[in-house]
Amino acid sequence: MKKTIYEEYGIKVQDLEKLGHYDSFRVHQSQFLIIPVMHLDEEELYELYHFSQYMEEKREPYVANIVLTKKNHMFFEKDKARYIIIKCSPYTQGRFTHIGRELARFHQKARTYPYQVSKMQRIGQWKILWEKRLDQLETFWRGKIHSQPLTKFEKMFAESFPYYLGLAENAIQYLVDTELDEEPQPIDSGTICHLRFHSATWNPEMCVKIPTDWVYDHGSRDIAEYLRHLFFENQEELSTNGFRFLDEYDRTTPLSAFSWRLIYSRLLFPIHYFECVENYYLSSEEDKAMFEETMREILLRSGEYELLLKSYSSMLSMKTKRILLPVIEWLS
Structure with missing residues (x-):
């Protein structure tokens, strides 16, 4: 895995560790997660990439971003599986104490998403x-x-x-x-929603909002x-x-x-x-x-x-x- 990441991204990974469900690594002060995405195709990943870019522009806290490979691809393949790397927000220490309020604000910001959504669209369906x-x-x-x-x-x-x-x-x-x-x-x-939102979706150990959890609904x-x-x-x-x-x-x-x-x-x-x-x-x-x-x-x-x-x-x-x-x- 380390070798593949170096070939695809030019990132030298020292140590891999488990963080929640995912393998992760640190480079300087940044935390990265390796996420399997067999259930998503390239067009879906592009839409999720644009969602996360938009939410970051809107200053939504804890949003992680998909890192592009050296060839500007969304994902890499290893042992017939597809993965992406996401870079976590630098501010991951926090607690979601008022989850209803936080979710309402998240939805509020995402309702102004200005681009056409086709692959991740679920509203009205x-x-x-x-x-x-x-x-x-x-x-x-x-x-x-x-x-x-x-x-x-x-x-x-x-x-x-x-x-x-x-x-x-x-x-x-x-x-x-x-x-x-x-x-x-x-x-x-329509707004950006989660496949299945629950109390641990916004990881309580390390606050990260992961775009592969999202759909438009x-x-x-x-x-x-x-x-x-x-x-x-x-x-x-x-x-x-x-x-x-x-x-x-x-x-x-x-x-x-x-x-x-x-x-x-x-x-x-x-x-x-x-x-x-x-x-x-x-x-x-x-x-x-x-x-x-x-x-x-x-x-x-x-x-x-x-x-x-x-x-x-x-x-x-x-x-x-x-x-x-x-x-x-x-x-x-």
Whole structure:
């Protein structure tokens, strides 16, 4: 790896060390991370590169930048894998104490991003992406229920899928109704979001905002995923931290009725379940047990998750009298 980095970038690396999930090295006072990017093509990386350049111009703290190779390429290849090197901001000592406020400010700056986004664009595409994902998993499930014998995981999947299919269909319908009923406001324009935003996305050990975590979407994506993650990570914290997070965000950038409803439709869509099934079948044998355990926890807590979906609308009516969320009959 050191030899390849020297050939591609002309950077002499003394020592590689682990930082979070990534290999990293220091040169003079600068910290660099080596990030695998097999899931991203060159055009996607260019868009992410421009995102990070823009956010740095906007003086967003802790933003890392993609370093170009000597030949001005985005990435290098080694052992049939693709990697990029990112240079961390020189100021990485810090704490995100008011994460709702920080996220609202991040979204605020990124809403003024002036360039066309095509490859990393997700705004307005949820319905198509969700339907496609649902159809694929339903087809797969139909094949599984007729195959024998089933592993423990497959038995859980076979029995639970109809329930999550119903939940996903509710989410898609809710999204469609929201787009018909509500008028988007300026706050509903596209912004830079994260694939899955949660309490550790902005690394607490060393504050770094990594562009390969980003997509261009509606800000409600990050809000919903933060709440979902908090539910599975620490449900006790959800009632205090989750509501504080929403309150901080809403005070910094008041959310529209359209936003509140999008957050809800995203919470309704059981992405956590879908990802668990997909990851199980993509994982190596030794990792399968971990996803089996995750699936067991998701199923055990499905009733609690319904309570979260109920409490979201009641919390909203306490918070603001001007927004009434349509109720999903079977949940109420």
